Amino acid sequence: MKQQSLRSIHRREAIIGWAFVTPQMAGFVIFVLLPLFSVFLYGMQEKNLLFGTTTFIGLTNYGNLFKDPLFIKSLVNTLIFSAGVVPMNLIFSLMLALYLGGGRNGTKFVRSIIFLPVITSGVAWAIVWRYLLQGGTAGPVNWLLAHIGIEGPNWLYAKGWAMASVIVTRVMKNLGMNVLIFMGAVLNMPGDVIEAAQIDGARGWTLFAKIKLPLLMPTVMMVTIVTVIGSMRVFDTIKLMTDGGPEGSTMVMVYYIYHQAFKMFETGYASAIAVTLFLIVLLLTALQWFSRKRISYYES
């Protein structure tokens, strides 16, 4: 009798629980899961947004990807962008977190300054930098360089410089968030371990490399994964600063997806690129995840 009553309570609670989560779940399924699965389906279709036509073509879109020079270019550009953004972001944010975590004077002010771009709108950030990086001496950056005898390039219209410019502006935009995460980890480092190492004579680089970095490694792993994923999904900076140019030198994969889907109206092909990007990000994340035991002593 008692058992039956307990079962009844559980059933009742389960029903009430489902009643509460159903609206949220319905939204999630309709607006997140279904579109996600649709992308996989669309990737196997020749689907034109303007003409509204759909034909199932199996894996043809995926076969065409590697015959498409623009796709190859966008893939290479994405890797270049990530290879620039991720190390720069990690190194600077870790350095700043270690500095700011030391409790020196003025750190609150510096912390605010560094975090300011994070809460700034990405669109406003990109538009302001587009203005600052104008060619000739019209742009404030080149104007400053001219005062120290350097003739600045046309940052956003010169191949090479354009990619470098979007990398640096992107790093500056997102640095503050990683600094904040690293600072949390820095402030939580066990003081006794560091103190013991210092008593044993560890200083400077040795203290950082042998003691602090291993202690911070789980956070470094997490931040690396998040930053890699974020860098591969870059869109707003490219759209507003370079429009993928010059000569497609900043055409990254997400921007190419946008071009194919919404400029050329080839939704099926764009979906195939989106799935490919998803698989690349998944692979990179898995590689980092499974290599954590070798890198982070916490995981061994």
Add this chain to the structure above:
Amino acid sequence: MKKIHSQGAKRAFAMLLVFGLILGMAFSQGAKESATTPTGPVSLTIATWTSNPDQIALLDSFVQGFAKSKGIEIKANFESIPFGEYNTKLSLELQSAGGPDIFWVLETAAPAFIESGLLAKLDQAMKAYDPEDISADALALWSKAGSVYAIPFSTSPFFILYNKDLFLKAGAKTPDDLIAEGAWNWDTFRSVSKQVKDKTGVWALQTVDGQGYDARVLHNLAPIVRSYGGDFWTDDGKILINKSESVAAVQLFHDMVYVDQSVVPPGNQSDFFSGSAAMTIGQVSRISKLDGASFAWGLAPMPSGPKGEAPVIGQAAIGAHAKGKQVALASELVAYMTNKSSVAAMAGIWPPARKSVLDSEAFLSSNPKVTPSQMAMAVGTSIKTGRVLPSHVKYPQIEVESKMSFDKLWQPNANVQSILNEVAAVYAKYIK
């Protein structure tokens, strides 16, 4: 105890039932709306790329005039989509259930939109409003197999807007001076541009909307290229962008940017309307940006080239959504919005394609900021002799791919011929 439990479960079921009912009602309401004839005011959505309140009010006045003539009530919802995102957002909306009933169409998108079946045929609706009055040339882009799919409401030639004060400061002859001397051509244009830049330090020319190296590269180069006897491609599939005439024209512009350094270069945001450039290439609709300008300004047709004058026209049309809920009514409204009286009311902003309006005295004084002689010289004549930009059903692909090659032009040491050969190769992929 058990009774209390079962009451709780009942409540939970009741909540789920209510949620389900709400969803069901929401969906059934949608179905009901589409299945029955509305009894109240008819709601029509009109998509445009203007967000200017005066222009929207003008368009709404046509809607209300039409509603009155039909004896019905129409509530027009104007949806302003930014120009740069217009085709993208519009095509998304047109494929969904709630797309606009009436929408503006860009000239470069015309063949693709007609081919897509999204535009309703307007032949029947046009019959009431003297279709013969609209020039056949102006309708050509918007027709297929003898049927009209959109009606041009704006046939607007490009011309030069110039800052008189800067020309005076430079001691240079103004475009109007050169026109009076019969010497308004690309060579004199280049020399006065250099003079203005050298004497004042201010850029001589800003490209169309400052986008002449990017989204408006064809608008920027077409007036020079065509007046040199070249072109991008022709309707019958000939690719001319790498022919000697086109190369010479593009070389002239390239030299102005990099040798003379008189043109606002790529990446520089100097703007004519704020006084940071002495000239720009504009259309009648841009003149409103000169309200409250701190300088005296003038207006002249585009310079002529070795093959004479070759005015370039920017066209925009209005069409009805073929898959909309009110196709017949929307088609009639489109025809009404482009009838003689509506077109005459719009003429000061969007020059018309109707011959009767173009030839009227009222048209010449339709824009209070433009003198009748300027209107006649830079707009009226150019509409009659000008041509629209080339278009193609695969234009979106052509635009994206050719931009990669055009980008190579904007370097000081660019080899114009070889880059235009690359552009021609891209065109050849799509234009047969």
